[in-house]
Amino acid sequence: MCYSAQIVAEWKKYKRNFGVEISVQDYFDLFWRRRAGEKIKIPKALEDGFADPQTQAERDVKALIDEWREAEQTRLQQELFKQRQRLAAAERILATKITKKAQHDQRIASSKTEQILGWLADLERTESKPRDARIYPNVFTHVVVSENGKRVLRPMRYGCRPAGKPAFYDTKYPGTYNARRDNLEGFWKGQFGRHHAIEVVTAFYENVDRDGSNVVLEFKPSMTDPMLVACLWSHWSAPGEQDLLSFSAITDEPPAEVSAAGHDRCIIPIKPENIDAWLNPDPANLAACFAILDDRERPYYEHRLAA
Known part of the structure; x- marks a missing residue:
């Protein structure tokens, strides 16, 4: 399972390298929903892509990002004050008497205080860091799709909720960030051969067992260009519910070096010359879709312990 990936976040690179159009309205809608209070997870790198807006539409997106950051800063400062009060109260008790509750409160308040300070620092930070462009399940990221014969960049959630299925599929099938x-012709038959996408990444991360302990490994391909990961996507809607664009990365049996490192699945990077054929599938010719997955890039994946 590809539980995490390092994405190419600068959307202007997609325009330059892949000839895509960016659906700015989709990004506006996403940031608007987050500003309105929805629990939407968006990598900092996607926000930073609008740091230097060139059009009114881009300026409108940046305004929403700035408003959310200001509100988030206020919320975190209030929570920081509460946790510092909790910590001070616990330490006053511990100064005279050791109790389990005071020890618990001291430990939790200390941990949350450190976490909140880190979040506040990230809100104020202007320089980019690699972790800004790392995604996990249920996080929104860039995805390339085809609309009316044109390549379009849209934000989608990593974790596909198939159209027509109930919203509780998110919890019933928590592994739907991978297909x-x-x-593909079973659970994913509604998407395979119909709704294909590409996610552009430079590395992926997996949980593996090391002597009974879980560790996270970073797998980086030998190829110099980013990987064009074959994905499926869905436009989910239901009465009274917010529409959801979401996607899943297709995985297959791993190459020998990934298997030897301790993982049993691997994403599928397709070749650049197959982009349009993949994005515009014929549902009556699934064999052609499978052929594209077979005719994949086959880099060697170096691995190391993730930072």
């Missing part, structure tokens, strides 16, 4: 190749 197994051997189940």
